Amino acid sequence: MHNVISNLSEFLEFNEEEGKAFESILIYKKIKKNEHLLVEGEHCNYGVFIQKGCIRHYYLNDGVESTGNFFFENGWYADFESFLYGKPSMLNIEALEDCELYLAYKSDFDKLVIQYPIFNNFLREMMERTIKGLTGKGMTMSLLNPEERYLALIKYRPKVVERVPLKHIASYLGVKPESLSRIRTRLTKNDKNLT
Amino acid sequence: MHNVISNLSEFLEFNEEEGKAFESILIYKKIKKNEHLLVEGEHCNYGVFIQKGCIRHYYLNDGVESTGNFFFENGWYADFESFLYGKPSMLNIEALEDCELYLAYKSDFDKLVIQYPIFNNFLREMMERTIKGLTGKGMTMSLLNPEERYLALIKYRPKVVERVPLKHIASYLGVKPESLSRIRTRLTKNDKNLT
Numbered sequence: 607m608h609n610v611i612s613n614l615s616e617f618l619e620f621n622e623e624e625g626k627a628f629e630s631i632l633i634y635k636k637i638k639k640n641e642h643l644l645v646e647g648e649h650c651n652y653g654v655f656i657q658k659g660c661i662r663h664y665y666l667n668d669g670v671e672s673t674g675n676f677f678f679e680n681g682w683y684a685d686f687e688s689f690l691y692g693k694p695s696m697l698n699i700e701a702l703e704d705c706e707l708y709l710a711y712k713s714d715f716d717k718l719v720i721q722y723p724i725f726n727n728f729l730r731e732m733m734e735r736t737i738k739g740l741t742g743k744g745m746t747m748s749l750l751n752p753e754e755r756y757l758a759l760i761k762y763r764p765k766v767v768e769r770v771p772l773k774h775i776a777s778y779l780g781v782k783p784e785s786l787s788r789i790r791t792r793l794t795k796n797d798k799n800l801t
Numbered sequence: 802m803h804n805v806i807s808n809l810s811e812f813l814e815f816n817e818e819e820g821k822a823f824e825s826i827l828i829y830k831k832i833k834k835n836e837h838l839l840v841e842g843e844h845c846n847y848g849v850f851i852q853k854g855c856i857r858h859y860y861l862n863d864g865v866e867s868t869g870n871f872f873f874e875n876g877w878y879a880d881f882e883s884f885l886y887g888k889p890s891m892l893n894i895e896a897l898e899d900c901e902l903y904l905a906y907k908s909d910f911d912k913l914v915i916q917y918p919i920f921n922n923f924l925r926e927m928m929e930r931t932i933k934g935l936t937g938k939g940m941t942m943s944l945l946n947p948e949e950r951y952l953a954l955i956k957y958r959p960k961v962v963e964r965v966p967l968k969h970i971a972s973y974l975g976v977k978p979e980s981l982s983r984i985r986t987r988l989t990k991n992d993k994n995l996t
Contacts, residue, residue: 686936780942
């Protein structure tokens with residue numbers, strides 16, 4: 607079974623015909639490490655399944671990057687603001703490793719859903735995950751201090767700590783790279799559970 | 802027409818029977834200023850329509866409050882994490898003014914949707930608004946400095962500045978009340994567009 611369809615089947619119930627129909631709208635795309643899939647102002651008129659690799663999305667303000675989140679293999683991503691309303695995206699999406707992706711364009715997806723309404727549940731699942739992710743990020747940023755944020759990352763999202771460059775982790779946690787370096791040094795000295 | 806149904810009709814198309822059915826699940830509730838509708842650990846197993854007044858939701862961490870957002874008359878609110886998954890809420894919901902609310906309990910809503918699937922679109926609209934709100938808040942917090950955040954509030958959400966006590970605005974903007982006071986004084990001196 608196609609990897610995307612196998613992933614879908616983990617949270618959606620559908621038959622073989624429906625699975626094949628979903629598979630038919632997928633577009634394979636490779637992007638190299640440090641390349642952008644999307645830059646601010648373009649339309650995120652697709653959802654992305656990450657077959658291999660890791661992407662991040664970030665905002666740019668006066669040349670300063672603010673990383674929203676990281677997404678890894680077997681994860682889905684879309685900028686819903688742009689995807690749902692057809693607005694230009696305010697985000698940038700960059701590959702942090704060589705990536706293999708599958709894109710499902712909204713125009714194709716909209717047609718698919720008319721024929722196979724089961725895939726409305728796919729959209730709902732994606733929206734639920736997005737709300738969960740945004741809520742979690744918001745709580746982390748408002749409730750935890752920088753060291754606690756980093757410790758939470760080690761505990762709950764070790765892939766980020768293992769695979770993402772320090773400068774992007776710092777930008778995700780809302781601290782300067784120097785501050786994150788100091789936090790890491792302090793934690794290592796204190797022999798805390800640091801990977 | 803019931804105020805809630807009239808509000809619904811602004812973004813959903815439904816017939817009179819469907820409108821009556823939605824109306825039938827609404828439960829009217831009054832809460833006084835400073836009372837809580839929900840405290841952490843309880844289940845937010847309902848959506849709320851604010852007929853009159855203003856509520857805020859906040860997290861508590863070691864006795865420190867962090868305000869997530871404010872919601873005013875004619876607005877809808879639910880803690881989706883709790884509402885969708887039946888989990889205890891991590892939030893507190895407080896009335897900042899005497900409030901008149903209509904609650905739609907999930908158990909009733911789930912039955913309603915089986916009979917009138919049109920209201921799936923209601924849930925979707927609410928999820929879209931939630932994503933929009935969370936994304937906007939995340940961008941504000943990561944891209945703007947405290948003064949810019951406050952100026953954005955004056956420009957885009959004047960009701961918050963007019964009706965919410967300074968300490969809650971400070972907690973929403975992620976600054977200490979003293980810092981927000983200083984920002985306000987500075988802005989007034991600079992004769993900026995401060996309400």
